[in-house]
Amino acid sequence: MGSRSGWIATARTALLFALPLMLAALLGAQALDADYLVLREKARRETERVADAFSGAAVNEVTELAAFAKLNIEKAARDPNPDPTLWRVIYTYDLGLLVLKRRGDRVLFPPEDPLAMPKMWEEKLRALTAIADLLRDGDFVNGWFPNIAGEYYFECRRKGAGAERDENCLALSSTQIFPTLFGVLDEFAAVTPGWAFRLRDPFDRIVWSKGKGDAYESFTQGGALHGWVVELSGAPNAKRGALGRLALATPLALVWLLLVFQARRAQTAQAEESAARMTLLTQLSHDLRTPLANLKLYAELIRRKGDSPELSRYCAVLTDEIDRLDALAGATLSQGAAPVQYRMETADPGELAREIVARYHSLLAASGCACEVTSAVQGERRFATSAFERILINLIDNARKYAPGRIEVEVGESGGLLHLRVRDHGGDSPKAPKSHGVGLSIVRELARANGGGFTLSQAHPGSCAHATLKMDVS
Numbered sequence: 001m002g003s004r005s006g007w008i009a010t011a012r013t014a015l016l017f018a019l020p021l022m023l024a025a026l027l028g029a030q031a032l033d034a035d036y037l038v039l040r041e042k043a044r045r046e047t048e049r050v051a052d053a054f055s056g057a058a059v060n061e062v063t064e065l066a067a068f069a070k071l072n073i074e075k076a077a078r079d080p081n082p083d084p085t086l087w088r089v090i091y092t093y094d095l096g097l098l099v100l101k102r103r104g105d106r107v108l109f110p111p112e113d114p115l116a117m118p119k120m121w122e123e124k125l126r127a128l129t130a131i132a133d134l135l136r137d138g139d140f141v142n143g144w145f146p147n148i149a150g151e152y153y154f155e156c157r158r159k160g161a162g163a164e165r166d167e168n169c170l171a172l173s174s175t176q177i178f179p180t181l182f183g184v185l186d187e188f189a190a191v192t193p194g195w196a197f198r199l200r201d202p203f204d205r206i207v208w209s210k211g212k213g214d215a216y217e218s219f220t221q222g223g224a225l226h227g228w229v230v231e232l233s234g235a236p237n238a239k240r241g242a243l244g245r246l247a248l249a250t251p252l253a254l255v256w257l258l259l260v261f262q263a264r265r266a267q268t269a270q271a272e273e274s275a276a277r278m279t280l281l282t283q284l285s286h287d288l289r290t291p292l293a294n295l296k297l298y299a300e301l302i303r304r305k306g307d308s309p310e311l312s313r314y315c316a317v318l319t320d321e322i323d324r325l326d327a328l329a330g331a332t333l334s335q336g337a338a339p340v341q342y343r344m345e346t347a348d349p350g351e352l353a354r355e356i357v358a359r360y361h362s363l364l365a366a367s368g369c370a371c372e373v374t375s376a377v378q379g380e381r382r383f384a385t386s387a388f389e390r391i392l393i394n395l396i397d398n399a400r401k402y403a404p405g406r407i408e409v410e411v412g413e414s415g416g417l418l419h420l421r422v423r424d425h426g427g428d429s430p431k432a433p434k435s436h437g438v439g440l441s442i443v444r445e446l447a448r449a450n451g452g453g454f455t456l457s458q459a460h461p462g463s464c465a466h467a468t469l470k471m472d473v474s
Contacts, residue, residue: 043235050195051219051232054188058199061184062224065177066142066155069097069170077101083111095121096173098152100128104163124152124171131156132167143226144202150174151201153224174207182208195234202227341449342384344472349418350375350411352385356392357409364396368404371396375411382472383418387450391467392420394439399424403462417452417468424462443467 072092076085086109090097098121101108110121127145135141135158142155156169189197189210196213198206213233221228350373357364357371364371392409399407403426412419443465444454451470456463 039236047217047232047235048219050192050234051217051230054185054192054197054232055219055221055225055230057184057188058181058228058230059221059224061181062153062177065180066153066170066172066224069093069172070155073099073168073170083109093172093176096176098124098128098154098169098171100125100132100156100167100169102132102165102167104165123147127152128154128156128169128171132158132169135167137161137165142224144228145171146203147173151203153177178207186210195232198231200229200231340387340446342386344382345385346380346382347385348380349377349383349388349413349420352388353392353409353411353420356389357396360393360396364400364407367400369396369400369407370405371407371409373409373411377411377413377418381413381418383469384450387446388418388420388469391443391446391469392422394443395420395422395465395467398439398465399426402426405462413471416471416473418471420467420469421464423459423464425459426462440465 072089073086076082076089079085086099090099099109110125124147131141131145131154135156137158137160140155140157142153144151144153146152151174152171153174154169154171156167159166185197185199185208189195196211196216197209198216199208201207211234216231216233217235219230219232221230353375354373357373361371396407396409399422403424405424405426407425408421408423410419410421410423412421440454440456447454447467447469452468454465454467456465458464
């Protein structure tokens with residue numbers, strides 16, 4: 001009931017804030033209606049401006065290509081032997097340039113010799129001839145005609161009449177025009193971000209496009225692109241009522257988010273506190289479990305042995321384990337859930353590892369484990385001995401529980417770090433877990449808190465745990 005009443009109070013507060021915001025939303029909707037026509041007209045003018053600039057770049061490029069071809073034709077015509085020179089010009093265009101010259105009723109170029117004129121020219125020249133026949137004195141026409149190999153751009157001009165009539169026509173193949181034209185259009189599109197372009201030829205084919213758009217506006221072209229259509233998309237799309245919806249939705253959303261944030265923050269704080277306590281209890285319980293098991297085992301041994309020379313040794317072990325248990329509990333309770341950074345002490349790490357393994361010899365043997373210790377460290381070193389002890393005990397206990405069998409402990413040093421490797425050979429055991437839990441988590445935190453790190457890798461069979469601790473080399 002408490003949670004339900006809390007949400008009801010939150011909803012009431014949100015509705016209270018929403019009332020003045022609804023009035024603001026209505027006023028915003030009215031303002032949007034006044035601005036809508038202005039925004040739409042602005043978008044239309046911007047689209048026309050971009051379309052004009054785009055068309056100008058395309059028309060100029062086609063016109064320049066045609067003018068350059070005309071200049072080459074006129075230069076060849078001034079040669080004393082114009083026909084071979086003109087053929088050379090045409091072949092530089094890979095026969096993508098057509099030329100028709102007539103004076104009166106006589107064809108000056110191309111010669112009527114069928115051996116001199118490529119067969120592929122016949123149909124295209126008929127199209128040029130048909131255009132020239134329609135010209136009157138002083139006429140200039142340009143445009144495009146289709147061909148199986150692609151469209152052709154043509155220009156025809158006529159001067160004079162009767163026997164003095166001069167007709168000059170040229171046609172450029174799209175294979176000569178498009179590569180250069182599309183390069184210019186690509187550059188234009190690159191410096192005009194936010195717009196999508198399409199170019200349709202007079203035969204309603206999209207020959208070039210750049211970008212992706214939703215709604216395109218079409219602009220019919222003239223001049224050198226007579227009959228072509230430029231399509232643009234990208235102008236801002238004025239939407240009626242968007243401002244009103246925004247004015248209503250944004251404040252309401254902010255009010256709701258604020259209320260939810262406050263409630264969730266309190267819940268999160270409680271959950272974090274609970275998780276911290278659970279982590280503390282879990283780690284403390286895990287750390288106490290191993291020494292308690294050892295205490296139970298030695299207590300049983302004492303009970304069975306009675307008076308014997310070994311009784312004092314068992315009692316000493318019990319005393320050490322009780323002292324360790326007390327120290328662990330004190331450190332954990334004082335530090336809470338945070339990792340413990342232990343004081344640096346001087347000891348021989350190899351000897352310390354052997355002492356720890358010897359202390360747990362009976363517990364390991366009872367689980368079917370045989371533990372061997374090798375050390376490449378000669379002499380004493382200064383390191384966090386308590387962290388080293390906790391790490392090693394957790395690692396060998398993890399191997400004892402989940403991978404019983406032969407266990408190898410290696411101690412080494414390099415780069416100011418003390419290395420501890422624990423390798424088990426029980427990876428094929430049905431007790432081996434898919435993942436490792438609290439024990440290795442404690443090892444990882446202890447290693448990081450004391451200037452080192454921890455990794456776990458597969459060793460085929462079994463696994464290899466590698467922990468490092470900072471070592472005072474001085």
